[in-house]
Amino acid sequence: MGEVAEIRLGDKTIELPVVVGSEGEHAIDISKLRAQTGYITLDPGYANSGSCESAITFINGEEGILRYRGIPIEQLADKASFLEVAYLLIYGTLPKREELEGFTESIRRHTMLHVDFTKVFTALPKDAHPMAACSATVGAMATFYPDSLDPRDPSQVEVSIHRLIAKLPTLAARAYKHSVGQPSMYPKNELNYVGNFLHMMFGNPCEEYEVDAVISKALDLLFILHADHEQNCSTSTMRLVGSSMVNLFGAVSAAINALWGPLHGGANQAVIEMLAEIRDEGMTGRQFVERAKTKDDTSRLMGFGHRVYKNFDPRAKIIKKACFDVLNQLGVHSQMLEIAVELEEIALKDEYFVERKLYPNVDFYSGVIYNAIGTPSNMFTALFAIGRLPGWIAQWRELHQDPTFKIGRPRQVYTGPTETSFVPIDKR
Ligand code: CMC
Numbered sequence: 001m002g003e004v005a006e007i008r009l010g011d012k013t014i015e016l017p018v019v020v021g022s023e024g025e026h027a028i029d030i031s032k033l034r035a036q037t038g039y040i041t042l043d044p045g046y047a048n049s050g051s052c053e054s055a056i057t058f059i060n061g062e063e064g065i066l067r068y069r070g071i072p073i074e075q076l077a078d079k080a081s082f083l084e085v086a087y088l089l090i091y092g093t094l095p096k097r098e099e100l101e102g103f104t105e106s107i108r109r110h111t112m113l114h115v116d117f118t119k120v121f122t123a124l125p126k127d128a129h130p131m132a133a134c135s136a137t138v139g140a141m142a143t144f145y146p147d148s149l150d151p152r153d154p155s156q157v158e159v160s161i162h163r164l165i166a167k168l169p170t171l172a173a174r175a176y177k178h179s180v181g182q183p184s185m186y187p188k189n190e191l192n193y194v195g196n197f198l199h200m201m202f203g204n205p206c207e208e209y210e211v212d213a214v215i216s217k218a219l220d221l222l223f224i225l226h227a228d229h230e231q232n233c234s235t236s237t238m239r240l241v242g243s244s245m246v247n248l249f250g251a252v253s254a255a256i257n258a259l260w261g262p263l264h265g266g267a268n269q270a271v272i273e274m275l276a277e278i279r280d281e282g283m284t285g286r287q288f289v290e291r292a293k294t295k296d297d298t299s300r301l302m303g304f305g306h307r308v309y310k311n312f313d314p315r316a317k318i319i320k321k322a323c324f325d326v327l328n329q330l331g332v333h334s335q336m337l338e339i340a341v342e343l344e345e346i347a348l349k350d351e352y353f354v355e356r357k358l359y360p361n362v363d364f365y366s367g368v369i370y371n372a373i374g375t376p377s378n379m380f381t382a383l384f385a386i387g388r389l390p391g392w393i394a395q396w397r398e399l400h401q402d403p404t405f406k407i408g409r410p411r412q413v414y415t416g417p418t419e420t421s422f423v424p425i426d427k428r
Contacts, residue, residue, distance in 0.1 A: 009037055023058055040411045047307065050231075052239065052402070056089060056394050057230040061308035066315065068228055069093070077318050082223040083107065083193055086165060086390035089228050090397060104193070110166035111187035111196065113174070114144045121178050130382040131260040133175035138168065139253035149247035151400055160248040161393050168389055169193070172382040173200035179378075194220045197386070202374065215373045218326045219383070222366055225315040226384050228391025232307075234258040234265065238392040239399050240408040248396060255392045256385050262302070265363075265388070268380040271303040272367035275336045278343075285342035293352045301347055303340075303364030310357035319365040323372075332372045340368055 003018040005028045014036050017029045027050045034040050043049045058067045066073040069088050076085055080094075087095040087103050095103060120140050124133055142149060145163060148156040170187055177184045177200075185200040195211040198219065203209030229235065237258035242251040259265035278288050292301035306313055327334055344360055347353040370380050399405065 007033075007037075009039065012037070019053070021053070022055075023060070034411075040413070042413055046236075051236060051408070052231070052399070054230060054395070054398060055092075056398060057228045057391070059230055059308050061306070061310050064309060064311040064314050064317075066229075073225065073314055074318065076224055077221055080224060082220045082227070082387070085224045085227050089390045089394040090161065106162050107166045107193065108189050108196075110162050111170050111189075113167060113170055116144070117171075117174070121174060121184075124175075124178060126179060126181065128175070128179065129260075130172060130175040130179065130379050131256060131266075131385070133178065134168070134172055134382050134385060135253045135256040135260075137171045137175070138164070138249055138256060141167065142247050142249040145249070149249075151242070151245055151247060157248065157397070157400075161397075164248065164252055164393065165389060168386050169197040170200060172379070172386060173197060175382065176201055176376070176379055192216070194223070201379075212330075214326060214329045218322060218369055218373065221322055222319070222369065222383065223387035225318060225362060225366075226387030228388070228394060231395075232264065233261070234388065235392060235395050238396055242396045242399055243406070243408040245407075248393070251396055252389065252392060255388075259385055259388065260381055265381045265384040267302050267361070267363040268367045268370070268384060269377050271340075271363050272336065272371055272377045272380065274302045275339045275343075275368075278339050279335055285339065285346050289343060289346045289350060292347075293350075301343065301353075301358070303367075304347060304353065304360055305356070305358040306361045309359060309361065312359050313361045315362040316360040316364055319362065319369070320360070323365045323369050326369055327372050330372060334368060334372055336371055337365075337368045340365060 002020070003026070004015045005018055007014050007016060014033070016033065019027045019029050021027070030041050041049070056069065058070070059065065068076060068085065069092060071088070071094075076088075080088075083104050084095060084100055087100060117137065117140070120137055121133070124136065141163065145160070148160040148163070150156045174184045183205055185203050185205065187196050188199050189196075191199055191211060194216045198211050198216060199209050231239075234255040238251050238255040241254040242248075262270045274288070277283075278285070289301065291299045292304075323337060327337060344364070347358065352358075366384075367377065367380050370383060371377070375383065
């Protein structure tokens with residue numbers, strides 16, 4: 001028998017099995033605790049609770065390590081393409097050349113939207129946030145593809161996966177075009193995944209759009225860095241919603257909404273707005289950092305801090321370097337980047353941030369790159385969603401392939417009134 005943990009409740013001692021992960025992480029399995037004792041565990045925000053066993057992504061927050069399927073993020077960032085990483089996450093291994101070609105070709109051939117999506121977009125107000133539009137239109141995919149809604153049918157799941165990866169960039173670019181009142185662009189099959197997205201975002205029907213290799217490479221890198229991050233808020237949403245056996249489109253639509261919030265993926269938009277505010281109000285970095293230390297959630301130093309990383313977020317290190325490289329290659333001078341560097345330098349030496357182990361996270365520098373390549377700030381989180389989609393899908397697939405699969409259903413400790421009699425309306 002492996003390691004066990006003991007819990008003492010009154011005069012009873014209960015033994016609980018300990019599960020050990022492949023990187024040595026220890027967890028006490030409390031799944032039978034209530035049946036044995038009547039007690040549940042309480043962990044608001046799940047800061048100390050594992051919701052699943054997973055073989056997809058490993059994070060060591062103390063040492064700043066991130067690996068997809070065992071491969072360090074630094075190597076993937078340096079050597080892989082986004083679709084290669086998507087395949088790795090979803091199917092578990094790096095694709096052989098012909099597998100990658102087949103996958104890429106299938107994605108390429110699913111990028112077009114059903115013509116009736118025009119009606120869906122027409123129904124959305126012009127200033128709809130792209131994340132709301134993405135969530136709504138991904139949800140609407142379930143109405144267009146009733147032939148691929150069964151999560152128990154592997155061939156239906158497979159076609160939904162390809163449709164989602166292929167069409168989310170088309171939907172996101174179309175949401176943007178809708179918001180600026182420009183005609184939407186058809187996908188172009190001669191372009192690669194990222195090039196095609198750039199063409200649909202920044203091109204227009206009146207002239208040929210030439211994909212800039214520096215911008216395309218930078219975006220591919222950003223997608224790789226965002227592709228998975230184990231059980232974060234949107235991924236846990238994907239698993240929880242997916243555990244009801246809803247179709248893949250419904251679960252991705254929910255995950256997009258979870259990502260939108262400023263404490264999660266929406267932080268990239270919040271960071272650039274913070275940098276713009278500092279610039280426009282002529283504040284010094286020090287003044288803003290002091291404000292961020294006050295106990296007021298709205299003035300947090302956005303792009304700093306992480307639930308898991310108590311050291312440098314390895315993605316932030318890669319993005320910071322890419323930020324300098326890209327701006328340099330594009331010949332762009334960015335005041336936003338200067339302000340970001342100043343904020344980082346001040347915060348990393350400030351006792352408040354040091355004590356709480358708050359470091360720059362993935363969102364701190366990504367917005368500066370998006371901004372430099374001409375992306376409007378309300379599209380930043382939609383780009384995060386395109387990058388994160390393979391991770392959501394991989395986690396959903398793993399959940400459904402788990403022999404111990406169960407619907408997700410946490411418990412609670414009830415703190416409301418005990419039984420109280422109904423009072424008729426004229427006696428209240
Ligand atoms: N600026 C100022 N203070 C902060 C910050 C920040 N960015 N982040 C955390 N703190 C403080 C917080 O006030 C608390 O202080 P105290 O112990 O005195 O009450 C302490 O640090 C711990 O913070 P917490 O909110 O309890 O930590 P958490 O693990 O629940 O939250 C977080 C993590 C990412 C939500 C938080 O650090 C935050 O709000 N950061 C800013 C938003 C952001 O950048 N989010 C993106 C996260 S990474 C990418 C992603 O998930 O999409």
